[in-house]
Amino acid sequence: TQLLEQSPQFLSIQEGENLTVYCNSSSVFSSLQWYRQEPGEGPVLLVTVVTGGEVKKLKRLTFQFGDARKDSSLHITAAQPGDTGLYLCAGGASNTGKLIFGQGTTLQVKP
């Protein structure tokens, strides 16, 4: 069974601080995705990382895929209150259309 574990589960920081969220698995994934979700809304895709060791940047967000394709991280530089939300990592189950999600990291950025 493929599982994804995220840490930390909850993060409360001040505006301007940096943070890193981790997503780990004992299984290899062909690729991993990161989503951001606001209360009462569906997840919105931020990025897909495909190649082991790959680094992608989206403004102040940096995403990295582990060399062994078993883990990923999301780093936010100079967090802003608008970054507040639930961050989810997700990977596809082998040869299926099923998406496996981590339990999520709730980020609160205080002004």
Next chain:
Amino acid sequence: DAGVTQSPTHLIKTRGQQVTLRCSPKSGHDTVSWYQQALGQGPQFIFQYYEEEERQRGNFPDRFSGHQFPNYSSELNVNALLLGDSALYLCASSLYADRWEKLFFGSGTQLSVL
């Protein structure tokens, strides 16, 4: 281009009742998947419909059933509701059943079971 639309947005039911949730996929998509998301948790896969048939199913009891119509829209039915069924139910659509990389999610239906 309309995205994934779900109805209703909110629903309150009592234990033992039955509920039907509806989903219209993004234009051009032929596959619909349903996910259950408890508060503060990641979504969990319920099942996927493609060509009007259930193609895959997650670890959910038979009380959860679904249907896909010829226009690719879908329904999720839950019978004999339990308090633990309270959650946000998300519909996601894609083109082709195995394309998990290209899922588009709706805003969900918030179900409260009292």
